[in-house]
């Protein structure tokens with residue numbers, strides 16, 4: 444049985460996936476939310492003596508995913524331990540630069556100070572170094588990049604205890620794009636980390652009724668932000684139970700790799716117990732091309748809606764318009780989420796909504 448827990452993580456992601464079997468459990472932490480949401484993550488483990496994770500995944504270099512992990516690793520009073528940390532630093536992206544620049548171009552890139560041989564690359568600050576310092580890093584990949592190469596079968600790592608993780612993102616092309624802007628992206632992430640937390644506000648431009656049909660058929664414009672493209676997206680499976688953890692991955696990458704997986708397995712659609720929607724339910728990531736490849740009733744949305752007003756109504760409309768018996772699991776009762784509580788919409792489109800309790804609890808979903 445799989446237990447997927449979505450912690451309150453501000454505008455970001457903080458997921459705990461547990462595999463419960465024979466009275467034992469394996470535990471993975473995927474992202475840590477924002478620095479401001481760290482107290483929720485800390486409180487979740489404060490009663491454990493030296494909390495242990497079989498694996499910690501930092502999907503990509505964005506404050507709403509990485510911030511809480513940095514706090515966790517620095518928190519000596521909690522004393523977290525782990526067997527492996529998955530995270531692609533500049534070191535892991537650099538090999539893919541040669542395709543874009545040629546070897547002479549890579550030399551120029553390096554001369555200009557945009558690449559160097561330290562572990563994390565240019566603009567490495569104290570914050571990111573925390574990830575590397577702890578030692579165990581991408582061990583399951585022989586310390587190399589976590590990437591779905593364009594040929595061969597998709598990488599699949601089986602952890603002790605039987606939980607298997609298949610890598611659906613990033614690809615060589617998306618790592619290359621991120622490598623080219625690494626210094627800039629890391630600098631801006633670290634500037635954000637250094638800033639005091641602004642309370643943020645949520646406004647909705649869509650007041651009144653929602654026209655699901657019109658929203659679902661709006662043209663799609665796909666996410667092309669390099670940091671999101673470098674996201675580690677995983678299919679987690681144990682026996683027949685599975686969940687898709689899509690980080691902030693690009694939709695065209697998900698469509699391509701899910702299609703490859705279907706070919707590998709001789710399936711038309713991928714049956715999964717839950718999908719954690721990519722990029723907090725952004726309309727630029729939740730697109731029909733990959734949605735149509737999965738068979739799923741439980742869709743998870745992690746955000747408090749304060750940044751970019753996620754989830755977008757178009758994204759939710761694309762999910763519910765062509766499916767029945769969908770359950771939308773929100774980890775925050777934000778305005779963008781609450782508008783889907785409308786009884787008339789739920790009756791018409793045959794979906795329900797699930798929210799956590801009002802005391803800042805996690806949202807928990809059992810799979811299997």
Ligand SMILES: [Zn+2]
Pocket residue numbers: 454455456505507508691722723
């Ligand atoms: Zn994000």
